[in-house]
Amino acid sequence: MAKPQRPTTAIGKTADYLDQRTTIGVLVKELARKVFPDHWSFMLGEIALFSFVVLIASGFFLTMFFEPSMALVRYEGEHPANLHGQLMSAAFASTVEMSFEVRGGLLMRQIHHWSALIFVGSIVLHMFRIFFTGAFRKPREINWLIGLTMLILALAAGFTGYSLPDDVLSGNGLRIIDGVVKSIPVIGSFMSFLVFGGEFPGHHIIPRLFTLHIFVIPGLLIALIGLHLFLMVLQKHTQYPGAGRTDKNVVGYPAAPVYVAKMTGNFFIIAGVLTLMGATMAINNVWNYGPYDPSPVSAGTQPDWYILFVDGALRLMPGPGWEWVIGGYTLSMNLLIPALIVPGILFTLLGAWPFIEARVTGDHREHHVLDRPRNRPVRTGVGVALFVAFMVCSLAATNDLIATHFSLDIFAITWALRVLLFVGPVFAFWVTKRVCLGLQRKDRELVLHGHESGRIVRFANGEYVEVHTPLEEDERWLRVNYQSPAPLEIAPLTDARGVRRKGYKSDRRWQRLSQFFYEDRVSPVTPAELAAAHSHGKHDEIEKHDEMEAVTPTGAGTAVGQRDGG
Numbered sequence: 001m002a003k004p005q006r007p008t009t010a011i012g013k014t015a016d017y018l019d020q021r022t023t024i025g026v027l028v029k030e031l032a033r034k035v036f037p038d039h040w041s042f043m044l045g046e047i048a049l050f051s052f053v054v055l056i057a058s059g060f061f062l063t064m065f066f067e068p069s070m071a072l073v074r075y076e077g078e079h080p081a082n083l084h085g086q087l088m089s090a091a092f093a094s095t096v097e098m099s100f101e102v103r104g105g106l107l108m109r110q111i112h113h114w115s116a117l118i119f120v121g122s123i124v125l126h127m128f129r130i131f132f133t134g135a136f137r138k139p140r141e142i143n144w145l146i147g148l149t150m151l152i153l154a155l156a157a158g159f160t161g162y163s164l165p166d167d168v169l170s171g172n173g174l175r176i177i178d179g180v181v182k183s184i185p186v187i188g189s190f191m192s193f194l195v196f197g198g199e200f201p202g203h204h205i206i207p208r209l210f211t212l213h214i215f216v217i218p219g220l221l222i223a224l225i226g227l228h229l230f231l232m233v234l235q236k237h238t239q240y241p242g243a244g245r246t247d248k249n250v251v252g253y254p255a256a257p258v259y260v261a262k263m264t265g266n267f268f269i270i271a272g273v274l275t276l277m278g279a280t281m282a283i284n285n286v287w288n289y290g291p292y293d294p295s296p297v298s299a300g301t302q303p304d305w306y307i308l309f310v311d312g313a314l315r316l317m318p319g320p321g322w323e324w325v326i327g328g329y330t331l332s333m334n335l336l337i338p339a340l341i342v343p344g345i346l347f348t349l350l351g352a353w354p355f356i357e358a359r360v361t362g363d364h365r366e367h368h369v370l371d372r373p374r375n376r377p378v379r380t381g382v383g384v385a386l387f388v389a390f391m392v393c394s395l396a397a398t399n400d401l402i403a404t405h406f407s408l409d410i411f412a413i414t415w416a417l418r419v420l421l422f423v424g425p426v427f428a429f430w431v432t433k434r435v436c437l438g439l440q441r442k443d444r445e446l447v448l449h450g451h452e453s454g455r456i457v458r459f460a461n462g463e464y465v466e467v468h469t470p471l472e473e474d475e476r477w478l479r480v481n482y483q484s485p486a487p488l489e490i491a492p493l494t495d496a497r498g499v500r501r502k503g504y505k506s507d508r509r510w511q512r513l514s515q516f517f518y519e520d521r522v523s524p525v526t527p528a529e530l531a532a533a534h535s536h537g538k539h540d541e542i543e544k545h546d547e548m549e550a551v552t553p554t555g556a557g558t559a560v561g562q563r564d565g566g
């Protein structure tokens with residue numbers, strides 16, 4: 001038997017040393033052989049991942065200079081001159097000092113802040129991608145829930161970070177949080193005292209937020225991202241529909257060397273762009289706002305984009321007078337509804353969505369091929385409606401800016417947005433659903449009759465027909481939709497002997513929901529229809545020579561892996 005070759009290079013020797021002690025080589029080989037499907041939208045998760053890395057690196061730098069203390073100090077720095085000698089918290093003073101005195105300090109602060117905006121933005125877009133393509137279906141429901149938890153943590157990271165410098169804007173944000181916490185029935189005032197360590201603002205909130213911001217939240221995020229990616233590798237990535245792609249295989253590139261090289265390149269591009277943004281685009285110049293003081297807040301005070309919707313919802317609520325007093329406890333509906341109940345319902349609905357959808361479809365199979373959004377009109381419609389509601393609320397958070405920029409009455413704007421909040425999503429849902437059904441009909445038409453070629457042919461009997469070009473195999477694979485889920489069927493209320501059965505009411509409710517999802521649908525293409533259209537059609541008589549070539553299901557350089565196994 002031939003002797004195994006010993007490695008000769010330093011890297012090879014080190015790898016061999018490690019492998020002999022940990023057998024890590026098996027894992028590396030296994031991972032390197034993994035096949036990853038490719039699509040631009042799969043980069044959104046990567047952008048979230050890499051901007052998180054940049055956040056950790058820049059945040060680490062900031063901790064070296066930021067002082068998480070509310071102790072009153074006199075600002076000693078020369079810049080900016082108007083702050084020199086003023087009293088302020090150590091947190092604010094250290095943020096300004098870091099920006100003007102520490103080399104690279106302002107750059108790092110700006111990189112950190114831009115990365116936070118891009119981080120949350122890419123997470124939200126990534127979530128939309130998962131939602132619209134149905135990537136949350138079995139077996140990925142758990143990863144959907146982990147993702148949602150990470151989104152909430154990312155929002156918390158953004159808010160706690162934004163609050164740290166203790167400037168006018170962040171102080172007012174905290175004041176709103178204080179109001180929201182106090183509005184929680186029964187325990188609100190106690191909670192506020194607990195959180196702030198006494199009457200707002202107290203002396204404890206900045207150090208507490210600091211611990212949450214640099215330790216608890218990033219720690220949880222790191223653990224959850226690890227689990228998220230582990231599950232993704234374990235379950236293998238989904239793939240878009242296309243020639244040769246089924247629920248049983250994975251068509252894409254091998255992890256090593258193709259995917260690893262791509263990911264490394266992406267990391268440097270993302271880190272580079274964030275650095276460029278930090279270097280060239282000013283953000284959160286806290287010295288212009290000044291240290292926290294409740295009096296100077298004025299028009300033009302907006303939070304970071306991902307908190308805008310809550311701020312906007314607060315602004316849309318009818319006046320401060322909407323309060324109920326029950327048993328001596330006051331319920332401030334103007335705070336409770338927009339800041340707690342609406343986001344609570346939103347996140348509960350998002351969390352429950354994969355389970356609701358599986359229940360109304362009765363589809364509990366595994367799915368690895370993604371849906372085209374048009375083939376799920378109600379889901380797509382709900383997604384667009386949520387997006388519109390989010391945008392209207394976010395717009396409402398800029399009602400003061402709209403009023404000053406366009407010389408409009410702020411109350412008229414608020415009323416218009418209140419109406420839009422109810423009408424906009426319903427309209428968006430309806431339009432989206434119609435567009436999706438229209439696109440499905442178009443797909444059906446194309447699959448059965450091909451593309452219009454613009455060539456008109458006259459037969460010997462005088463009949464004119466337009467020649468249709470049959471679809472390429474790749475395109476047909478994409479457009480054929482054999483499945484179009486129908487509403488649930490349930491057992492009748494009474495059995496053959498007229499005995500009423502239990503559980504009918506609940507079944508009927510699910511059936512109604514299912515009808516809402518699937519009553520309105522385009523009949524799917526049947527294999528028989530497809531065969532008939534392509535064997536007897538007049539178009540084929542004309543275009544016989546255009547017989548489709550058999551295509552290999554995958555493009556050059558791609559690999560095919562099995563889902564069960566390697």
Ligand code: HEM
Pocket residue numbers: 041042043044045046048049052123126127130135136140143144145146147148150151154225228232236237238239
């Ligand atoms: C810190 C935030 C997050 C990071 C760093 C992250 C990262 C990633 C990455 C790198 C992937 C593989 C590439 C891709 O499909 O884009 C992925 C897949 C996935 N993510 Fe996330 N994600 C985050 C948040 C979320 C959220 C908010 C959700 C949903 C609520 C989610 C649900 C999923 C699911 C279901 C998959 C599997 C997708 C598939 O196989 O098609 N993730 N994630």
Ligand code: HEM
Pocket residue numbers: 055056058059060061062063066095109112113116119154157158160161162163164165213214217218221283284
């Ligand atoms: C998990 C994702 C994170 C997000 C979304 C985030 C977001 C933010 C934001 C928006 C600010 C305000 C920046 C400004 O002043 O303009 C901030 C400040 C800060 N962050 Fe983070 N951060 C994250 C992670 C971290 C980590 C991991 C660390 C430490 C290792 C850190 C340390 C800091 C420090 C010390 C400040 C205060 C300094 C300052 O405001 O300039 N952050 N963060």
